[in-house]
Amino acid sequence: xxxxxxxxxxxxxxxxxxxxxxxxxxxxESGTVLGLLGPNxxxxxxxxxxxxxxxxxDTGTAAVAGFDIAREARQVxxxxxxxxxxxxxxxxxxARQNLVLFGKLFRLPKAAAxxxxxxxxxxxxxxxxxxxxxxGFSGGMKRRLDLAASMILAPQVLFLDEPTTGLDxxxxxxxxxxxxxxxxxxxxxxxxxxxxxxADRLCDRIxxxxxxxxxxxxxxxxxxxxxxxxxxxxxxxxxxxxxxxxDIVAAVAEGEVVTDEGASSVAAPVKEPVAALTAAAxxxxxxxxxxxxxxxxxxxxxxxxxxxxxxxxxKAPKEDR
Amino acid sequence: xxxxAAMPDETLAGRVKWTLHDxxxxxxxxxxxLLRQPSNFLWQLGxxxxxxxxxxxxxxxxxxxxxxxxGVDYVAYAMPGMFAMTMAFGFMNTAxxxxxxxxKGFIDRVRSMPMASSAVVVGRNIADTLHAAVDLLVxxxxxxxxxxxxxxxxxxxxxxxxxxxxxxxxLIWVGVWIGLLVKGIEQAGNLFALAFPFGMVSSVFTPPELxxxxxxxxxxxxxxxxxxxxxxxxxxxxxxxxxxxxxxHALLAALLxxxxxxxxxxxxxxxxxxxxxx
Numbered sequence: 001x002x003x004x005x006x007x008x009x010x011x012x013x014x015x016x017x018x019x020x021x022x023x024x025x026x027x028x029e030s031g032t033v034l035g036l037l038g039p040n041x042x043x044x045x046x047x048x049x050x051x052x053x054x055x056x057x058d059t060g061t062a063a064v065a066g067f068d069i070a071r072e073a074r075q076v077x078x079x080x081x082x083x084x085x086x087x088x089x090x091x092x093x094x095a096r097q098n099l100v101l102f103g104k105l106f107r108l109p110k111a112a113a114x115x116x117x118x119x120x121x122x123x124x125x126x127x128x129x130x131x132x133x134x135x136g137f138s139g140g141m142k143r144r145l146d147l148a149a150s151m152i153l154a155p156q157v158l159f160l161d162e163p164t165t166g167l168d169x170x171x172x173x174x175x176x177x178x179x180x181x182x183x184x185x186x187x188x189x190x191x192x193x194x195x196x197x198x199a200d201r202l203c204d205r206i207x208x209x210x211x212x213x214x215x216x217x218x219x220x221x222x223x224x225x226x227x228x229x230x231x232x233x234x235x236x237x238x239x240x241x242x243x244x245x246x247d248i249v250a251a252v253a254e255g256e257v258v259t260d261e262g263a264s265s266v267a268a269p270v271k272e273p274v275a276a277l278t279a280a281a282x283x284x285x286x287x288x289x290x291x292x293x294x295x296x297x298x299x300x301x302x303x304x305x306x307x308x309x310x311x312x313x314x315k316a317p318k319e320d321r
Numbered sequence: 322x323x324x325x326a327a328m329p330d331e332t333l334a335g336r337v338k339w340t341l342h343d344x345x346x347x348x349x350x351x352x353x354x355l356l357r358q359p360s361n362f363l364w365q366l367g368x369x370x371x372x373x374x375x376x377x378x379x380x381x382x383x384x385x386x387x388x389x390x391x392g393v394d395y396v397a398y399a400m401p402g403m404f405a406m407t408m409a410f411g412f413m414n415t416a417x418x419x420x421x422x423x424x425k426g427f428i429d430r431v432r433s434m435p436m437a438s439s440a441v442v443v444g445r446n447i448a449d450t451l452h453a454a455v456d457l458l459v460x461x462x463x464x465x466x467x468x469x470x471x472x473x474x475x476x477x478x479x480x481x482x483x484x485x486x487x488x489x490x491x492l493i494w495v496g497v498w499i500g501l502l503v504k505g506i507e508q509a510g511n512l513f514a515l516a517f518p519f520g521m522v523s524s525v526f527t528p529p530e531l532x533x534x535x536x537x538x539x540x541x542x543x544x545x546x547x548x549x550x551x552x553x554x555x556x557x558x559x560x561x562x563x564x565x566x567x568x569x570h571a572l573l574a575a576l577l578x579x580x581x582x583x584x585x586x587x588x589x590x591x592x593x594x595x596x597x598x599x
Contacts, residue, residue: 049429052433053432053433054429054597054598055599056598056599078435080433082429082430082433084429084430085426086426088425088427088429088430090350090354092353092354092358093353102434105343105431105434106434106435106436107342107436150430
């Protein structure tokens with residue numbers, strides 16, 4: 001039975017005359033990964049800082065791991081891990097020294113801190129690098145060490161603020177694997193990101209935030225579904241063929257056919273994507289037309305995101321940025 | 322995972338015990354740094370050493386601090402000045418370390434942990450004071466090699482040592498405050514422009530008497546001068562003090578100034594630290 005591990009309602013936070021959070025709600029169920037997705041300045045980091053007891057808030061209530069973040073901050077701190085935007089490891093220390101240091105600061109007895117460090121080094125694939133100074137680590141390794149440090153007390157909830165920003169593709173993959181592994185072991189993860197592929201890959205649910213307000217809360221698949229049907233697109237090899245191609249697309253379309261002169265393409269939503277593609281390809285061959293490309297386009301999370309953000313912007317007149 | 326259950330800290334005694342434990346852990350971390358980067362430690366001492374060589378061997382020969390002619394007893398005059406100056410510039414190390422911990426997110430991580438978050442600041446303070454004591458020992462040895470001697474008794478010499486650390490301790494709060502105030506490490510790097518006149522417009526290398534009147538007055542009232550003059554008294558080194566109150570009551574001034582600095586900057590630093598959550 002799903003229980004909620006993070007529950008916030010109507011969170012509000014103002015910095016001088018800007019509302020960073022403006023009645024924001026958030027729910028994360030136990031053992032799931034919740035993505036906070038939004039453009040820069042949307043309020044993602046403010047939200048994480050509030051939920052991790054780093055920042056006071058003006059309105060609303062929030063509970064993390066069953067404890068009120070305002071009144072029971074110490075209880076909350078025992079049950080959360082935080083990995084911020086910058087890797088907060090001590091680069092002069094070795095990986096092992098870092099983990100032992102944080103273990104001690106989490107007030108584990110010395111022997112337990114050492115033992116925990118060993119286990120985390122193993123879990124995050126850092127055993128071989130354990131006795132090297134962290135400053136020589138790759139971005140992905142530093143991040144994994146950072147994650148390991150926030151996992152010392154095996155927290156119920158792990159907060160990650162843009163965990164892969166600035167990492168190369170290999171580093172991002174390392175971090176993704178580590179995060180997936182933690183979620184599979186039952187840790188509830190709340191992460192912020194502005195990478196849609198990251199949200200798509202890691203998250204069970206995505207809360208889209210802009211101007212400190214909820215735009216949408218849905219699964220990645222649900223977000224894409226909001227974008228409607230798949231589209232059939234044909235790119236002409238010769239722009240003179242565009243009108244003929246538009247006829248072919250119109251024959252299988254389930255909506256308006258859009259001709260883009262600049263891109264020499266015609267596209268339209270289709271209901272039976274594979275049948276439509278086959279029919280269109282056959283028609284192209286029968287009329288002996290040559291095309292540069294023909295294919296189905298699935299709506300991406302990027303499109304869903306941009307459309308949502310666009311909506312949000314027109315709905316809510318902006319104050320300033 | 323019972324092994325991972327943190328020790329209870331619900332009672333007052335438990336909290337005090339754990340807070341001290343956290344301070345010790347942070348101090349231990351600082352000393353691991355020192356052992357990891359001995360070159361860094363030496364670089365930090367490089368500046369006062371270069372200043373001493375410059376003043377003793379380049380400018381000093383032209384300075385008449387004792388009234389007995391240019392260059393006479395200048396080493397004995399300048400060495401206590403250098404000790405005081407090194408303590409004065411130390412606040413930059415503190416500011417830099419605090420700004421670095423803030424920028425790297427180390428302070429945020431610690432604040433999100435079930436530990437005494439004051440440990441970042443207090444642990445830093447203890448570590449910096451101990452670090453300064455090590456600095457002083459090294460500088461004493463260098464001074465002795467150059468030919469400086471303490472003419473005071475053992476207790477007077479020890480008292481001078483304590484006064485130097487007392488100044489350094491007070492300036493740590495200035496460093497903490499500035500470190501939390503600045504935007505990042507780069508800004509902290511610009512502090513030298515502030516530190517240099519603070520350290521140099523003083524009796525450290527030049528008697529205020531030799532400066533233009535207004536500048537001499539500033540130098541005479543500079544906390545660094547108070548400590549420099551007081552330790553010259555204790556070391557039995559030439560003093561070259563003028564008639565102003567802090568120069569006439571150097572020991573008292575050297576005790577009071579750091580107290581005043583702490584009284585101002587300790588609350589400022591603490592409020593800055595609390596402001597992090599606003």
